[in-house]
Amino acid sequence: MSFQIPIGPQHPALKEPISLRMTVEGEVITDVDMRLGYNHRGMEKLAEEKSWLQNIYVTERICGICSHSHATCYVQGVEKLMELAPPRRGLYIRYLVAELERVHSHLLWLGVAGHEAGFDSFFMYTWRDREIVMDLLEMISGNRVHYAINTLGGVRRDIDEGQKAKILEGVATLRKRSEYYFYIGANEPSFVARIAGVGYLSKESAIALCAVGPVARASGVARDVRKDDPCAVYGELDFEVATADTCDVLGRVVVRVKELLESYKLIEQMVKGLPAGDIAVKAPRKAKPGEVVSRYEAPRGENIHYIKANGTDKPERLKVRAPTLANYPATVEMLRKGFIADIPLIFAAIDPCICCAERTVTLVAAGSGEESVVRMSDLRRQALARHQNAPVKRNAVWPL
């Protein structure tokens, strides 16, 4: 006897709207169906109406947590299209902010994982320490969330000696704290018992389902754009790709803590080896016709932007593949054979950013299950036609 349990679109366990439909037998999940599209914002269409420069700020607002990763991915692509070579100092500052962002994102996720596992003091402490890195980001860029440090051909703000010293000091504190969390994670039996063996994703299925980021790395697939296709500065820095082979939520915690430690290493190298020179070159207003695919390792995994230029000052097409979208098929696999009580934990373990992954709306006919994509103008026409044909509700009253 199997039942279907709907979770979402609005649900206390989810921070953003998504609909998960679980088919369960007793307590065990046998099948999962995901419905997206509750948070679609039309970002890609908007990007076609803004200039290359304005689009940096549009792409930055795709995600609130990994805002810098989308802006960097976009800027990398546009620089390739415009054949710009940003100065080395500019690149170092850009990827320094990128690593600081990874630190803040992973600390945030560790807190969420602790919270979902019922370990709320862990959540409080990681989020307290996250303030250190948020303050560093605010000091460098002038804002806590949308750093707006990228511009076409470099970065917008330089860092001075005093800021360098503060970054190194902050990173030293954070490293001490992260090592302590690593110790806690390994030694707190109740926490380990809660997350070990939950949300199993084998190495084979991680590869077959194209999982990205910490989800893939926790299943033993050492896949990292920073290492596989080193963009700009990563080729000359010393770091390792963190992996784990337990293939469960425990592995995803371990991978993220290890990545934190690697990021501290990268930040220290970049701050100490910061080359002298300019931070940006002047960018043209128009790009030659052409297309480019830009890849970037966001905290959640590989981020891909496809950009097509038609010779004007606006892009013809901007396609964004956020890492969360790539991890959805793997999530379905992870949830299968799991328990209902593990759903929030497993789902949180991919670090979902739902509104990043919302790119299109599909209409599904309730009766036949037929799917169709409709233009906005057609939808409007249908709505108007329906309104005209419907009888007027004469007894409808305003309730207040």
Add this chain to the structure above:
Amino acid sequence: MKLAVFLPELLRHLFKKPATVDYPFKKLAVPADFRGTPYLSPEMCIVCRACERDCPAEAIEISSVNEAEKRFKMIIHNDRCIHCAQCVDSCPTTPKAMKMDSLFELADDDRHKLKKDWVYVRAVLKPKAAAPATPPPAAEPKA
């Protein structure tokens, strides 16, 4: 494996001061490069409209008041502003006509009250000569 490894850390925090501040009474200082609200120094503005063109949120509006007298009006819609400071970067004058202040308590009960406008005469800047020495005449911000 041992029980309650987190306990010493938790107990230590019983004797610490709170990490937060008493917000409305005490305020944290913002960093030097904080991006607050954009404002115009009308004596420097040459009406090149670079800020209007580059603003991603279309929050800046420049219109002509009197063509003969070269009087212009700039409206900054702070309800639309996303505080990216691109207008400051795009501003070609030195010193910049567009600047950011460090205000962050911008809330109001009506979005239209957040508008700020300036009516001013277009500045004519000699190359490199017109430093901030000349204090401006008609330059009063009207809320």
